[in-house]
Amino acid sequence: MSKHTIELTINGLRHTADVEARVSLSDFLREDAGYTGVHVGCDHGVCGACTVIVDGKAVRSCLMLAVQAHGADITTVEGLAEPGGALHPVQETMAQEYGLQCGFCTPGIVMTMAALTGEGKRPTEEQLIDAMSGHLCRCTGYQGIRRAVRKLVAADTGETVDGGAA
Amino acid sequence: MNAPDRRAGANAGAEPAGRPHAGSGRYIGQRVRRKEDARLLTGRGQFVDDIALPGMLHVAFVRSPIARGRILGIDLDVARDVPGVHAIYTQQDLAHFNVDMLSFYLVSPEVETTPLANGRVAYVGEPVALVIADSRPIAEDAASLVVVDYAEEDPVVTIDDARSGPPVHPGCDDNIAAEMGEQEIDEDLQALLEGAPHLIRHRVVHQRISQSPMETRGVVVSREGAEELTLYITCQSPHLVARWVSLALGLPPGAIRVIAKDVGGGFGLKNHPWKEETAVILAALMFNRPLKWIEDRYENLIAANQAREQEMVLQVALDDDGRLLASHGDYSVNNGAFPQLSECNIAVHMFVWAAYRMPRYGFLTRGWYSNTIGYAAYRGPWAMESLIRETALDVAARRIGIDPIELRRRNLVTLQDQPTTSCMDLPLEDITPAECLEKLLAAFDVAAFRREQAAARKEGRYLGLGIATYIEPTGAAGAITTMTGELAQVRIEPTGKVTATMSTHSQGHGTATTMAQIFADRLGVPYEDVTVFEGDSSRGGFSPGAAGSRQGVIAGGAAIMAADLLAAKFRQLAAHLLDTSVDAIVIDEGMVRVDGAPDKCRPFADIACIAYGEPDRLPPGFEAGLEAQYRYQPPPMTFSSAANACVVEVDADTGFVRILRWISSEDCGNVINPAVVEGQIAGGLAQAIGMVLLEEVRFDARGNPLAATYKDYHLPAIADIPEFEFVHAGTASQSVGGMRGCGEGGAIIGAPTLVNAIADALAPFGEVPVDLPLTPTKLLSLIEGRDLSAKTVDDQHHFIADHPVTVPVSAAAESAPQAPQPAAAPTAEALVDGDWKMVLSTPMGPQEMTGHFETRGQALAGYLSSPEGQMDFTGSVDGANLKFDLKVDKPMKITLKYTLAVTGDKIAGKCKMGIFGSAKVTGQRA
Numbered sequence A: 001m002s003k004h005t006i007e008l009t010i011n012g013l014r015h016t017a018d019v020e021a022r023v024s025l026s027d028f029l030r031e032d033a034g035y036t037g038v039h040v041g042c043d044h045g046v047c048g049a050c051t052v053i054v055d056g057k058a059v060r061s062c063l064m065l066a067v068q069a070h071g072a073d074i075t076t077v078e079g080l081a082e083p084g085g086a087l088h089p090v091q092e093t094m095a096q097e098y099g100l101q102c103g104f105c106t107p108g109i110v111m112t113m114a115a116l117t118g119e120g121k122r123p124t125e126e127q128l129i130d131a132m133s134g135h136l137c138r139c140t141g142y143q144g145i146r147r148a149v150r151k152l153v154a155a156d157t158g159e160t161v162d163g164g165a166a
Numbered sequence B: 001m002n003a004p005d006r007r008a009g010a011n012a013g014a015e016p017a018g019r020p021h022a023g024s025g026r027y028i029g030q031r032v033r034r035k036e037d038a039r040l041l042t043g044r045g046q047f048v049d050d051i052a053l054p055g056m057l058h059v060a061f062v063r064s065p066i067a068r069g070r071i072l073g074i075d076l077d078v079a080r081d082v083p084g085v086h087a088i089y090t091q092q093d094l095a096h097f098n099v100d101m102l103s104f105y106l107v108s109p110e111v112e113t114t115p116l117a118n119g120r121v122a123y124v125g126e127p128v129a130l131v132i133a134d135s136r137p138i139a140e141d142a143a144s145l146v147v148v149d150y151a152e153e154d155p156v157v158t159i160d161d162a163r164s165g166p167p168v169h170p171g172c173d174d175n176i177a178a179e180m181g182e183q184e185i186d187e188d189l190q191a192l193l194e195g196a197p198h199l200i201r202h203r204v205v206h207q208r209i210s211q212s213p214m215e216t217r218g219v220v221v222s223r224e225g226a227e228e229l230t231l232y233i234t235c236q237s238p239h240l241v242a243r244w245v246s247l248a249l250g251l252p253p254g255a256i257r258v259i260a261k262d263v264g265g266g267f268g269l270k271n272h273p274w275k276e277e278t279a280v281i282l283a284a285l286m287f288n289r290p291l292k293w294i295e296d297r298y299e300n301l302i303a304a305n306q307a308r309e310q311e312m313v314l315q316v317a318l319d320d321d322g323r324l325l326a327s328h329g330d331y332s333v334n335n336g337a338f339p340q341l342s343e344c345n346i347a348v349h350m351f352v353w354a355a356y357r358m359p360r361y362g363f364l365t366r367g368w369y370s371n372t373i374g375y376a377a378y379r380g381p382w383a384m385e386s387l388i389r390e391t392a393l394d395v396a397a398r399r400i401g402i403d404p405i406e407l408r409r410r411n412l413v414t415l416q417d418q419p420t421t422s423c424m425d426l427p428l429e430d431i432t433p434a435e436c437l438e439k440l441l442a443a444f445d446v447a448a449f450r451r452e453q454a455a456a457r458k459e460g461r462y463l464g465l466g467i468a469t470y471i472e473p474t475g476a477a478g479a480i481t482t483m484t485g486e487l488a489q490v491r492i493e494p495t496g497k498v499t500a501t502m503s504t505h506s507q508g509h510g511t512a513t514t515m516a517q518i519f520a521d522r523l524g525v526p527y528e529d530v531t532v533f534e535g536d537s538s539r540g541g542f543s544p545g546a547a548g549s550r551q552g553v554i555a556g557g558a559a560i561m562a563a564d565l566l567a568a569k570f571r572q573l574a575a576h577l578l579d580t581s582v583d584a585i586v587i588d589e590g591m592v593r594v595d596g597a598p599d600k601c602r603p604f605a606d607i608a609c610i611a612y613g614e615p616d617r618l619p620p621g622f623e624a625g626l627e628a629q630y631r632y633q634p635p636p637m638t639f640s641s642a643a644n645a646c647v648v649e650v651d652a653d654t655g656f657v658r659i660l661r662w663i664s665s666e667d668c669g670n671v672i673n674p675a676v677v678e679g680q681i682a683g684g685l686a687q688a689i690g691m692v693l694l695e696e697v698r699f700d701a702r703g704n705p706l707a708a709t710y711k712d713y714h715l716p717a718i719a720d721i722p723e724f725e726f727v728h729a730g731t732a733s734q735s736v737g738g739m740r741g742c743g744e745g746g747a748i749i750g751a752p753t754l755v756n757a758i759a760d761a762l763a764p765f766g767e768v769p770v771d772l773p774l775t776p777t778k779l780l781s782l783i784e785g786r787d788l789s790a791k792t793v794d795d796q797h798h799f800i801a802d803h804p805v806t807v808p809v810s811a812a813a814e815s816a817p818q819a820p821q822p823a824a825a826p827t828a829e830a831l832v833d834g835d836w837k838m839v840l841s842t843p844m845g846p847q848e849m850t851g852h853f854e855t856r857g858q859a860l861a862g863y864l865s866s867p868e869g870q871m872d873f874t875g876s877v878d879g880a881n882l883k884f885d886l887k888v889d890k891p892m893k894i895t896l897k898y899t900l901a902v903t904g905d906k907i908a909g910k911c912k913m914g915i916f917g918s919a920k921v922t923g924q925r926a
C-alpha cells in the first residue's frame, strides 16, 4: 500500500513519518510515535478513550486518519502535565475525586476535560457533563468524573464546591 | 431532594477479641490518594497493547460466519501469498499440543473444547484459523482471504431451542450442560405451596450481557528457549494464568512468567485464557517469534465469552401476615457452546433465601448448551437470586396488600436471630441486611416520598420507590482449589522505606493503595514511603486475584499479619539499640523514640540500615534484615450485607426511566479506604443499571449476534447514572482486620432495587414483566396495554407475563439402572467384590476414583479412593445392587448417597449429593 509523508507536532515535538493512507491517527500515535497513553477502546468512535487534542479541539483519534493530521498540532495525555511533572489541573482534580479505577478510559476523559476548560474557556456544568456523555467508563459509575466536572467548573468560576475528597 | 452527606464515614464496629484489628487509623479508614493514579493519569500505564518486543509479529483470526456446521475444507493458498504473512495455523497444526481447556476450578471441560475449531463450528465468531503477519492490518487482510467451506446446519440459539433442539455437541444425548436439584417438585413442598394462603409465581428473564471491560482481551507471548515462556496478558490474576497455562499445556510451572501490570477492567471475563489466547500461546511455541493479539471491540462483542442469559421461575408461598412458608425455584442458564465452566449456577439456590427466614425451599437448576459464544463469569454470577427474590417480594407485597418494607422486616434474619442456618444449611453468624435496611430508612423519608408520589400521580407523573436487601458471600477460601488465601511479603529496606509484594491483582481495584495504607499504619511509616508490587507471577505467591470479592478481606488480613510480624522484629531491634524494653518503643512518622525518654530518639532509617549492614550490633540470635511474610487463610466465607433504595420517574408518554435518587446502605465491615469501597459499589450499581435499562446481547434466529458495536450494545453513560449516596455500617467481620468484600455487591443489589422502583411507579398499570432490559418499548407496552414491540408472536407470548410456564421434564431423567435379574443369579460376592474404576460426573467436572467393595451376606464394606484421599464406608447389597453413604465436609457438610448396580464388568448408578442434587456414576472393573 502506498505511503504518504506527513509532518506534524506532537506534544511540542516535530515528527515526520511515512504512513499508509489507511492508518488511523490513534494507531499512528500509539505505534509509530510511541504515545501509548492514547487508548483504543472501541475503534469506532463511541467510547472516547482515544481522544486527543488536535489544533485545540478534542478529537477521537480512531475516527481520523493519520494523513489527515498532516500539519496539525496534537497533544496527547502524555503532553498534558508540566515537563517537571506537576499534574495538569484536570489530572489533579481527577486524582482528588477518585475519577478513575482501571484507568483505561481516563486519558480520553482527561483530554476532553482539558480541551473544554483550557485557556479561559468557561463551560457550564451541563456543557461539561454533556461532553462527558461521549465517554464510556465501565469501572467507576462516573461518580468521581461527575465530581471532578463540578470542581473544574467551580474552579473556573471561583465558587467553592461541596463534596470534595478529604 | 436533599442528599444526606454521602461521606458519612465508616464507624468501626467492635472487634472480635484476640484478633488484630484494623478499625480506623492514620491511613486505614481514610480517603487516601491512590498510588496507581499518577501513572494512569499521565498515560504511563502499562497495558498489554503497550508492550512491544523485538521481532514481535501480529495475529488475526479467521472466524466462523455461521453458528453451526461442519467444516468441509479450508483453503489457505491465497492468504499465504499475501506479502508479510508468515504462517497460518488451523486446529490440525495445534492438535499435537493436546491442550486441556480447564475451567476456573482447573477441571477439564465436559465437551471437547479446542483452541481453534476442530472440524465443526458451534457459534458465530468461533476462531477457525490464526494468521501470523508483520502487522495486524496485514494479518487481517490475509484472514479475509482464507476460504472456508461449511456445511451449515440449523443452530440452537435460545434456552428454549436448547430444550428441544438437536445436541450442540456430537456424542451428547441432549443440550444439558449441567443440572442439579429435583426433576419434580417434592410432594410435601408442593402441598405447602398449593395450600398456602398466597402463592406468588414470579418469572424473570435476564438478557445476555457482555462484560465489556474497556480494555478488550489481549496477549503478547514470548518464548525464550525451551525453558522459558513470558506472557503479557490482560487478566484478573497473573498467578492463576500461570497455573492454568502450566496445567492446560503441561508445561513446567517454573518456565512460565505472566505479567499484567495494568489491566483495563475484568469483571469475570479475564479469569483465565480461553480459545484465542491459548491459540496464540501455542502459535508462539510453534513459530518461535514473539506474537501479539489484541482483540478489537467487534471481536470482543461477538466472540469474547458472555454472561447471564437466564430464566427463572420462583414460587413463593406466604401466609396472610406475609410470612414466608415455602418456595421453589426453577432456573436455567444459557451456557453457549464452549462455556468456561459448564454451569447451572447452584449458588443462585444457595443464596436465594439465605438472608430470610424461609422454612422450606426446593429447586431444579440447569445449564444448556447452545450455538452461541460460551458462558463466562460476570460480577456476581449468581445475582439472579437477589433479582428474583426481591422483585417477587414486591409482587407479593402488592398482592397481599402489605408495605414491602414491612414484608421484609417480618422475614429478614436479624442479628438477634443468629447464629442460625439458612434453609440451604448455610451457617449465618453476623449478617446484617435487616440492620442495613433500618439504617437506610433513617436516611430516606419513605412517608414523605409516598406523599410526593401521590401528588405526582394526580398530575399524571409516575414516581416509584424501589427497596431491596441482600447478603453476599465474599472472601471465600478453602472449598474450591483455586480459591485460596493470600500472601503478603513485606520488608523494611535498608533505606527505611517499605516495599511489599502481594499476591493481589488490580484491574482498577486499587490494591496497591489499600495494601499500602495497611502497611503504613501497622509499621508506623508515612504512606508515601510504602510501595506495593503486584501483577507479576514471578513475585509473591498464588492467589486467584480479583474473583469473588476477596482481595480486601483476605489480602488485607495477610498484610496486617505480615506487617505485625515485621513490626515486632523492628521493635526488638530498636529496643536493643536504644537500650530499652520493646514496650517503650514508639514509632512515629520516620522516627523511633523511647517512651518517657525524649532524648533517646533515632531515625527509623538508621535502625533499618543497621539491621542489614552491621551484624555485630544485632541482638543475639537476631536474623539480619527486616523481612516478613504471611499467608492468611480466612474463615471459609465472610458475608457482606446491604439495603438499597432508589427513586425513579417513568415518563408515561415515552416509557423512559429517570433515576432521581439512589442510596446504598451497606455493611462492608471495616473499610480500608472509603473512596475505594464506594468506587467498587458505584461501579457495580452502574453495571446493574445497564442490565436493567440498556444492555443486551441479542441474536437473530440463525445465531448471528445483533450487537457487534457499542452503537448497538448500549453501555450506560454518565447521563444514565445518578449520584449515589452511601451509608456504611462497619460491623467488623470475623476475619483479620474485620473487612468484608465489596467487589460485586452493587452489581447484585442494583438490579432488583431499580426494577422494584419501576414496578412501583407503574403499579397503576399492572405488574411489570421482569424481562430485561426494561426498554421504553416494553414499559410503554404495559402503560398503553398493547404490545408495541415489533417482535414475533412467539416473543409476545413471552412478554405477556404471568402465563403458566411449563418446563419440560428432561428425557434424560436419571434413575438407578435396575440390574438384570438372571434366572440363576450368581452370588453378590462374585458380582460385586473387588476393585472398580469409577467416574462421578459432578457439576464441577468428572471426578475419577477407585471403588473397593467387599460383601458379606447383605452387608457391604469398602472404600472410595481418589487423589484427595481414601474414605471408608459400609452399606448394603441386594443381588447386584449396592447402597452406601459417605459423609463429606467439603465443599460443605453433606451426605453422599450412592445407589449403584453391577452388570457384568460394568457399574452404573447415581450419587445423591444433598442439596447439590444427583450425579451420574459410571465405571468398570479395574
Ligand code: FES
Pocket: A039, A040, A041, A042, A043, A044, A045, A046, A047, A048, A049, A050, A051, A060, A061, A062, A063
Ligand atoms: S477508540 Fe476511539 S472512540 Fe473508542
Ligand code: FES
Pocket: A099, A100, A101, A102, A103, A104, A105, A106, A136, A137, A138, A139, A140, B214, B264, B265, B508
Ligand atoms: S476507569 Fe476503568 S473504564 Fe473508566
